[in-house]
Amino acid sequence: MKNTHAALAATLALTLAAFATGAQSADAPKPKATEKCYGVSLAGHNDCAAGPGTSCAATSTADYQGDAWTLVPKGSCVTIKTPKGNGSLTAKS
Numbered sequence: 001m002k003n004t005h006a007a008l009a010a011t012l013a014l015t016l017a018a019f020a021t022g023a024q025s026a027d028a029p030k031p032k033a034t035e036k037c038y039g040v041s042l043a044g045h046n047d048c049a050a051g052p053g054t055s056c057a058a059t060s061t062a063d064y065q066g067d068a069w070t071l072v073p074k075g076s077c078v079t080i081k082t083p084k085g086n087g088s089l090t091a092k093s
Contacts, residue, residue, distance in 0.1 A: 036069040037077035040087040047071050066092030 041047070046060040046068035060068035064084040072080065072087070080087035 033074035034071040035074045035077055035089065037072040037080060037087040037089070038069045038091050039064050039066045039084060040072070040077070040080045040082055041065070041068055041070040045070070 036047075041060060042063045043060055043065070044058050046057065046065070047070045048056045048068075064082045066084075066088070069091070077087040077089055
């Protein structure tokens, strides 16, 4: 009888957890569209693709490195101003 009660309690707990997770997913805001913006990140703060000799995220070696990108809200990249100019949708050398 104890096993039956334990199994029933476990099933109920899993069911409630599934409903709670489903409710959160339905209410969660949709992710905003983003785009890769080159030349706007500080050294070590890029999202990926930091040029030769680097592996990926957080590997850029200079501020505003032209071949390192950061994800920004779509449509905002070219309006971002840095000491080296505006952001770019393509890698700069």
